[in-house]
Amino acid sequence: MPHDHSDHPHALLPPDPALRVKALETILTRKGLVDPTALNEIIDTYQNKIGPQNGAQVVARAWSDAEFRAALLSDATAAVSDLGYFGRQGEHMVAVENTEAVHNMVVCTLCSCYPWPLLGIPPAWYKSDAYRARVVREPRKVLADFGVTLAADTAVRVWDSTAEVRYLVIPMRPAGTEGLDLDALAALVSRDSMIGTALAQNPPQDPV
Amino acid sequence: MTRVHDMGGRFGDGPVIPESLDAPVFAADWQARALAVTLACGALGQWNIDISRHARERLSPQDYTGFSYYQIWISALADLLVERGVLTEADLAGQGQEQGQDQADDPAHPLAGRMLKPEAVAAVLAQGGPASRDSDQRPKFSLGQAVRCRRPADNCLVDGGHSRLPAYAAGARGYIFRLHGSHVLPDSNAHDLGEAPEPLYAVRFAARELWAHPEHRDDQVILDLWQSYLVAL
Numbered sequence: 001m002p003h004d005h006s007d008h009p010h011a012l013l014p015p016d017p018a019l020r021v022k023a024l025e026t027i028l029t030r031k032g033l034v035d036p037t038a039l040n041e042i043i044d045t046y047q048n049k050i051g052p053q054n055g056a057q058v059v060a061r062a063w064s065d066a067e068f069r070a071a072l073l074s075d076a077t078a079a080v081s082d083l084g085y086f087g088r089q090g091e092h093m094v095a096v097e098n099t100e101a102v103h104n105m106v107v108c109t110l111c112s113c114y115p116w117p118l119l120g121i122p123p124a125w126y127k128s129d130a131y132r133a134r135v136v137r138e139p140r141k142v143l144a145d146f147g148v149t150l151a152a153d154t155a156v157r158v159w160d161s162t163a164e165v166r167y168l169v170i171p172m173r174p175a176g177t178e179g180l181d182l183d184a185l186a187a188l189v190s191r192d193s194m195i196g197t198a199l200a201q202n203p204p205q206d207p208v
Numbered sequence: 209m210t211r212v213h214d215m216g217g218r219f220g221d222g223p224v225i226p227e228s229l230d231a232p233v234f235a236a237d238w239q240a241r242a243l244a245v246t247l248a249c250g251a252l253g254q255w256n257i258d259i260s261r262h263a264r265e266r267l268s269p270q271d272y273t274g275f276s277y278y279q280i281w282i283s284a285l286a287d288l289l290v291e292r293g294v295l296t297e298a299d300l301a302g303q304g305q306e307q308g309q310d311q312a313d314d315p316a317h318p319l320a321g322r323m324l325k326p327e328a329v330a331a332v333l334a335q336g337g338p339a340s341r342d343s344d345q346r347p348k349f350s351l352g353q354a355v356r357c358r359r360p361a362d363n364c365l366v367d368g369g370h371s372r373l374p375a376y377a378a379g380a381r382g383y384i385f386r387l388h389g390s391h392v393l394p395d396s397n398a399h400d401l402g403e404a405p406e407p408l409y410a411v412r413f414a415a416r417e418l419w420a421h422p423e424h425r426d427d428q429v430i431l432d433l434w435q436s437y438l439v440a441l
Contacts, residue, residue: 008268009290010283012300017279018238024286025245027299032320033252039244041329047233047240088247091338092388094410109216109374111261112277117336121233121243127277130221136376137217140423145224155426156415160216162372163408163432164257164339165388190229197226 051120052191054085055168058118059194060185062095063173073097076168080118090117090166096159097170098196103154104169105143105196107135108161115166119191126195136160146197169193171200212269214361217376217419242278246285251324251332254292257339258398262370263288294319341405343390345435348407353384354441355411357433363395364436370398373437377429380417381441385430386410393434407435 013020028034058080062069072079076093080086093115096104108114109132114122125131135142139156143149150156159167171193177185180203192198215221234240250260263284265272272280289295324332349355359379363369372394388408396404413429415422 008271008283008287009297009300010267010286012297013283013286017242017276017282018236020279020286021238021242021245021282023300024282024289025241027295027302028245028249028289031295031299031317033294033317033323034245034248035323035326037326038248038324038329039241041326042244042247042333043234043240045329045333046243051233086336087334088332088336091336092340092391094386094388107216109376110213110372111264123227123231124235124277125224125226128221128224129215129218131224133215133218133221134224136429137419138423139427142224146226155428156424157412157428157430159410159430160374161432162374163388163391163394163434165408165410165432192226192229197224 046116046121050087050117052118052189052194053186054120055115055118055191055194056186056189057182058083058085058095058168059170059189059200060182062170063177063185064182069170072170080168085117087117089113090115092163092165093118093168094165095168095170096157098172100151100172101153101155103150103156103196104167105135105139105156105158106161106167106169107132107158109133109136110162113161113164113166115168118166118168119194123191143197146192148198169196171196171198174200174202177203211265211375212267212272213265214375216374239278242282242285246281247333248324249285249289249294252294252319252322254294254319255288256397257337258370258392258394259400260284260288261394262398263291265370339392340389341392341403343405343407345390345406347387347409348435349384349409349438349440351384351387354381355384355409355438356381356441357411358437358439363399365395365401366399369395371395371437373433374431376418377413377431377433380413382411382413382417382431384409385412388432391434393436395434395436409433409435409438411438 013023062072072095076095112127188201193200264280357377361373361375361378363371390405391408393404411433415427
């Protein structure tokens, strides 16, 4: 069992995490330091307004607009800001492009840095010890956990976000998507494909 | 710094368990509250991002490894609130539940004027907090240049202090891959020693430089590293 060391202030709060955060919120609210309505607003933002659909729009545009793609690769912060995607944990963006030669993956081994304005709040596995510990050493075994196998001659490049720079992986555009519009392309771009633990999905096949 | 958080390359953690792409953003309501309370307290302006990261790393190793992700956040936040004088231990021990006393009896908190208001949330989140700064330190390294990471990966300013040089890269040889401009130095900023901005680079390491048994000879790891973390080769 984990236990709290009594010389740490947090040990004065209830050990149960739900009660712990509730107690802290209650104290802070009572002192006029947090407003529960503002907390609801923050939660609504990351639950409903900001998420991987933003990043998928960026990738779809990069796939279909050569000028935007060049701008994105040259200065991603400016390019995504122009689309309205800027803010906390996305102040310094860099886009990296998957090719037949190089497959990119992103991690933060020291905590859980992640491009919030483009992908939202990271999934639990991204924040897990297993992902943080393993992906820099054995990215291909981690990919296997996701059911992904790369070609033998594809190099893996793992970006460990140790600073405030946040990385967005542009997955390879699947074959057979030439006629698709931006929304149809974005639907092929999953959150995991923009972290590098998945590939873009193939387009749905027309019924024969 | 306990280094318990610095787990890159560690063995023994088992499989990564993917979750469904349509899983809820927060697995439990308290996790959402933990994130929101943490962000709202950040708006009080009593610490910076490096201080808050360091507060999480300074949990005891037993707590850090025993706690789930948002438990780490909320526990570090409680510690930080007391350390920075926003709350007292008596506040935490009383848990805001004193009998026969309501909010109206409390004197106004000196920081109450800084409380994040609901109507300000969107603007604060959209504004963010860029870490780029002008620096009087010129870039010492150029693209493609070979460099070596300082070893050991310790904070040079504060014994046991915060650093963003992962232990697995300490002493390793890499190549300058990208210059990000100048950024706030966490090793200084986490300890109230000033922002001390300096050039920040993306440095490319061959996996075979880092690991005795890399999975593939062409694999690479790229780290963002400050100039003072690096020496010329």
